[in-house]
Amino acid sequence: MSTPLLEVEDVVAGYRPDLPIVQGITLKVAEAEMVTIIGPNGAGKSTLIKAVAGIVQVSSGRVRLAGAEITRLPTHRLAQAAIAYVPQTANVFTTLTIDENLLVGASTLAKGEARRRMDRSYENFPVLKEYRQKKAKVLSGGQRQMLAVARALLTEPRLLMLDEPSAGLSPLMVSEVFQRLKALVEGGVAILMVEQNAKAALAISHRTYVFAEGRNRIDGPSAALAQDPQVASIYLGAGGRKR
Amino acid sequence: MLQALADGILSGSIIALGAIGLTLTMGILRFANFAHAELVTWGAYMALAVLAVTGTFMGPIAPLSFGIPLILAIVVAAALTSLLALAIDWLVYRPLRRQTNHLTLVFGSFGISLLVRMVILLIFGGAAQYYSTALQIAIPVAPGLRIMPDQLFTLAVTVVIVVALHFFLQKTRLGLAMRALAENPELARVNGIDTRAVVRWTWVIGASLAAVAGVLYGLTIQLRPEIGFHLILPLFAAVILGGVGNVFGAVIGGLVIGLAESLAVLVVPSGYKMAVPFLILLAVLYLRPTGIFAGTVGGVK
Amino acid sequence: MSGFAAYLVFFLIVALTYSIVTMGLNLQWGYTGLFNAGVVGFFAIGAYGTAVLVGPDRAQLIGGFALPFPVAVVGGMALAALAALVVGLATLKLREEYLAIATFGIAISIQLVALNFEALTGGVNGLVGLPRPLFTAFGSPGAYNLFYLAVVASVALLVYVALEVAVRSPWGRVLKAVREDETAARSLGKNPAAIRLQVFVLGCTLMGLAGGLYVGFIGYVSPLDFLPILTFQIWAMLIVGGSGNNLGAIVGAVGVWALWTMSGLGVSRLLPVAYQSQGGAIQVIIIGLLIVLTLLFRPRGLIGEAEAVSRHAR
Numbered sequence: 001m002s003t004p005l006l007e008v009e010d011v012v013a014g015y016r017p018d019l020p021i022v023q024g025i026t027l028k029v030a031e032a033e034m035v036t037i038i039g040p041n042g043a044g045k046s047t048l049i050k051a052v053a054g055i056v057q058v059s060s061g062r063v064r065l066a067g068a069e070i071t072r073l074p075t076h077r078l079a080q081a082a083i084a085y086v087p088q089t090a091n092v093f094t095t096l097t098i099d100e101n102l103l104v105g106a107s108t109l110a111k112g113e114a115r116r117r118m119d120r121s122y123e124n125f126p127v128l129k130e131y132r133q134k135k136a137k138v139l140s141g142g143q144r145q146m147l148a149v150a151r152a153l154l155t156e157p158r159l160l161m162l163d164e165p166s167a168g169l170s171p172l173m174v175s176e177v178f179q180r181l182k183a184l185v186e187g188g189v190a191i192l193m194v195e196q197n198a199k200a201a202l203a204i205s206h207r208t209y210v211f212a213e214g215r216n217r218i219d220g221p222s223a224a225l226a227q228d229p230q231v232a233s234i235y236l237g238a239g240g241r242k243r
Numbered sequence: 244m245l246q247a248l249a250d251g252i253l254s255g256s257i258i259a260l261g262a263i264g265l266t267l268t269m270g271i272l273r274f275a276n277f278a279h280a281e282l283v284t285w286g287a288y289m290a291l292a293v294l295a296v297t298g299t300f301m302g303p304i305a306p307l308s309f310g311i312p313l314i315l316a317i318v319v320a321a322a323l324t325s326l327l328a329l330a331i332d333w334l335v336y337r338p339l340r341r342q343t344n345h346l347t348l349v350f351g352s353f354g355i356s357l358l359v360r361m362v363i364l365l366i367f368g369g370a371a372q373y374y375s376t377a378l379q380i381a382i383p384v385a386p387g388l389r390i391m392p393d394q395l396f397t398l399a400v401t402v403v404i405v406v407a408l409h410f411f412l413q414k415t416r417l418g419l420a421m422r423a424l425a426e427n428p429e430l431a432r433v434n435g436i437d438t439r440a441v442v443r444w445t446w447v448i449g450a451s452l453a454a455v456a457g458v459l460y461g462l463t464i465q466l467r468p469e470i471g472f473h474l475i476l477p478l479f480a481a482v483i484l485g486g487v488g489n490v491f492g493a494v495i496g497g498l499v500i501g502l503a504e505s506l507a508v509l510v511v512p513s514g515y516k517m518a519v520p521f522l523i524l525l526a527v528l529y530l531r532p533t534g535i536f537a538g539t540v541g542g543v544k
Numbered sequence: 545m546s547g548f549a550a551y552l553v554f555f556l557i558v559a560l561t562y563s564i565v566t567m568g569l570n571l572q573w574g575y576t577g578l579f580n581a582g583v584v585g586f587f588a589i590g591a592y593g594t595a596v597l598v599g600p601d602r603a604q605l606i607g608g609f610a611l612p613f614p615v616a617v618v619g620g621m622a623l624a625a626l627a628a629l630v631v632g633l634a635t636l637k638l639r640e641e642y643l644a645i646a647t648f649g650i651a652i653s654i655q656l657v658a659l660n661f662e663a664l665t666g667g668v669n670g671l672v673g674l675p676r677p678l679f680t681a682f683g684s685p686g687a688y689n690l691f692y693l694a695v696v697a698s699v700a701l702l703v704y705v706a707l708e709v710a711v712r713s714p715w716g717r718v719l720k721a722v723r724e725d726e727t728a729a730r731s732l733g734k735n736p737a738a739i740r741l742q743v744f745v746l747g748c749t750l751m752g753l754a755g756g757l758y759v760g761f762i763g764y765v766s767p768l769d770f771l772p773i774l775t776f777q778i779w780a781m782l783i784v785g786g787s788g789n790n791l792g793a794i795v796g797a798v799g800v801w802a803l804w805t806m807s808g809l810g811v812s813r814l815l816p817v818a819y820q821s822q823g824g825a826i827q828v829i830i831i832g833l834l835i836v837l838t839l840l841f842r843p844r845g846l847i848g849e850a851e852a853v854s855r856h857a858r
Contacts, residue, residue, distance in 0.1 A: 053433060054432075055429055055432070055433070074432075074437075075429075075432035075433060076432050076434075076435050076436055076437045076438065077435075078433075079433065079434060079435030080435060084433075085433050087429070087430065087433070090427055090429075090430060091430065092430075093422075093423050093426050093427060093430065094426065095422065095426050096419070096422060096423065096426070100419055100422075100423075103416075103419055104419060104420070104423045104431070104434050104436065105434050105435075107416060107419075107420060107434060107435050107436055108435040151434070155435065274641065275641035275642075275644055275645055277581070277644075277648070335836060335840065338840055339839065339840070342843065344577060344723075345640075346577060346579050346640055346641070346644075347839065347843070349579055349640075349641055349644050350579065350779075350835075350839060351836060351839055351840075353581060353644075353776075353779070353835075354776070354779075354832050354835035354836040354839065355832075355836060357773075357776050357828060357831065357832040357835075358829060358832035358833065358836065361825045361826075361828045361829045361832060362825075362829065364821075364822070364825040365822050365825040365826065365829070368821070368822070369821055472772070475648065476645075476648065476649050476652055479645045479648075479649075480649075483642070483645070512660060514656060514659060514660035515656050515657075515660060517652055517653075517656055518652065518653040518656050518657075520649070521646075521649035521650065521652060521653050522653075524645065524646065524649055525630075525631075525634055525646065525649070528634040528635055528638065528642060528646065529633075529634050532638050532642070
């Protein structure tokens with residue numbers, strides 16, 4: 001079996017060293033695979049991807065990307081290391097224009113290359129092109145999500161991490177965002193995302209991890225987990241601590 | 244009245260230069276830096292020291308009271324002030340940033356402000372000093388209005404710097420990175436921006452502007468170790484009035500504070516002049532804590 | 545009394561007066577995390593307020609109420625509280641830094657009023673010849689000073705005990721919650737802004753109390769006793785003693801005041817007259833270094849690594 005793209009091994013992480021939220025999580029994402037993380041509130045889902053993105057301090061355990069250790073790489077270096085991350089809230093710069101938002105996303109690229117890739121994102125996301133000189137604060141929630149994804153893709157990452165991309169979006173918008181993500185995976189990008197909407201997550205992804213109390217409890221092919229009664233029990237909080 | 248307006252614009256433009264640096268550092272480093280005004284004093288005295296070393300090897304450019312040596316001294320003073328700012332950041336603020344309570348940084352800057360002021364007093368003494376002993380004659384511009392050529396130079400420098408800084412922030416990658424960092428540091432890092440490098444450049448820009456403000460202050464008024472101490476309040480008032488992190492706002496804020504100080508003297512005894520920025524600050528905090536123009540870092544929690 | 549003993553009494557009266565200011569600051573910073581950059585202003589308001597209320601009737605001066613000393617001190621405290629209220633209401637709902645900036649501003653403004661409002665404050669000359677409480681009841685200045693030391697020490701002890709009781713009360717336990725986790729405090733049904741305002745006003749009132757006691761002892765007020773450096777000195781006293789520790793605040797006040805007095809003595813003895821002003825700078829640099837180095841290397845204080853510190857401060 002070839003080396004997985006992302007390997008997370010026994011990671012412990014949190015905002016304060018004495019209060020770890022993620023308490024020993026292990027997971028893998030293969031190339032061009034879509035993996036979702038579900039679980040009750042406070043299970044450590046968002047904290048885990050923030051730890052992989054370098055925003056939250058990892059106190060023990062390892063993170064590897066294509067076999068190379070990236071555990072304590074500074075956050076800005078991860079963008080160069082082919083990992084992109086889209087936070088759940090505050091995922092665009094509202095005081096900057098759409099164009100400037102994309103330019104920031106391309107800040108590790110040479111100027112000409114940045115411009116070429118930005119033109120390509122405008123083709124992929126025509127709504128952004130329409131507003132390119134407007135401040136991002138005029139965008140709706142769904143348009144902001146599009147901008148955030150478009151921005152994250154500028155570096156042509158091999159792994160895209162998203163924190164609840166469907167949060168706060170209308171059902172129509174959710175299906176559009178998910179269709180786009182599916183297309184990305186077909187194009188070869190691996191996706192690791194946290195999703196509150198368990199049903200939608202199980203329906204769209206290849207594999208799913210169920211977290212509870214800072215650990216991964218169950219994982220497997222999404223289609224199989226959708227039928228698993230134990231998943232329902234954890235997801236509904238029977239095994240988890242509600243906060 | 245006319246004279247008071249002109250004087251207000253002049254002192255306001257010096258406050259504005261200091262306030263631009265302070266608003267940038269407050270917006271990006273996210274703490275109220277009590278030591279920023281001391282960089283103004285430091286810059287003014289570094290230029291004096293440079294002049295003492297080089298001597299006035301060339302005469303003044305008429306009608307100004309100074310020549311190439313002072314312009315050279317401004318550049319060197321800006322570099323030396325940037326060095327001081329970077330050294331303070333490295334030695335004091337960087338370790339303090341790791342502590343959970345961010346007010347510790349404010350506390351640290353409070354202590355540093357005292358140290359810088361006293362080191363200047365120790366080295367240069369407390370007496371007032373001047374870059375040039377040559378007397379400059381004020382030119383009558385209009386009835387009741389006399390302006391010295393040095394004052395016009397000060398205004399011109401301020402305008403050029405503000406315009407250049409605007410283009411820098413709008414058109415360059417570093418300027419864009421600074422604006423991104425001011426809004427959302429985490430998202431900036433995720434986007435591949437090396438925030439430590441941007442922070443260093445923020446110090447260099449803020450300190451250089453402070454140094455220029457200091458030299459212009461020394462040129463049009465005089466050099467004293469208390470320049471910075473007397474500027475702390477006007478600078479903060481200008482920054483908060485204009486919206487923290489808003490460069491354009493800091494310029495307007497600086498002009499408003501300068502004008503208010505100078506016009507207030509027409510109605511109240513001049514001894515109370517220094518309280519004017521405080522009253523404006525208090526009014527802004529009560530009425531519109533985000534400032535007239537929205538800042539990147541709002542005042543309301 | 546020998547010269548040294550008399551000096552020691554004098555020294556302790558001033559140091560313990562400052563310890564009351566430091567305890568007020570400790571309540572604000574050590575327990576609640578409020579940064580007061582204008583300590584000297586509230587101390588000065590208490591002093592000037594007391595002086596105006598206690599002073600005899602004089603031509604060309606406002607005031608001259610000739611009130612009994614304790615009443616005058618309470619008046620001074622009330623004025624300090626009022627000033628704190630004005631600043632606190634403007635800033636305590638905003639970002640924490642704004643309190644620091646506004647307190648710095650009010651201290652500057654108070655200094656300007658002290659210097660310029662001659663009809664009230666006597667301007668640069670200050671107000672002299674103020675009655676000292678019970679002065680005539682004592683035979684000698686030495687005996688009076690001993691009495692006054694007992695008064696200041698008792699007040700300091702009273703403030704200490706009251707603060708220790710207060711911080712252990714349910715009200716005091718909320719302070720830490722307000723400082724460390726605003727959301728948690730709110731979820732407990734506490735209004736953080738209201739609690740901050742209470743703490744800030746209370747702390748400033750204590751500073752005003754100390755100002756009143758100071759005037760009762762020296763018998764005059766002069767703007768020279770209320771220079772901005774005093775704010776830094778009080779901060780040094782607090783951080784050296786360990787913020788969040790009331791006993792440390794007292795020890796820090798005595799320790800830093802001793803250091804200040806001795807360094808002043810050293811400067812005046814060792815340096816030639818021409819360099820005396822520079823020597824003053826060295827004295828202040830010591831205070832600045834004390835603050836910055838303690839903050840960097842011993843954030844819990846130099847002396848106050850007691851159990852009380854680790855419980856309250858991080």
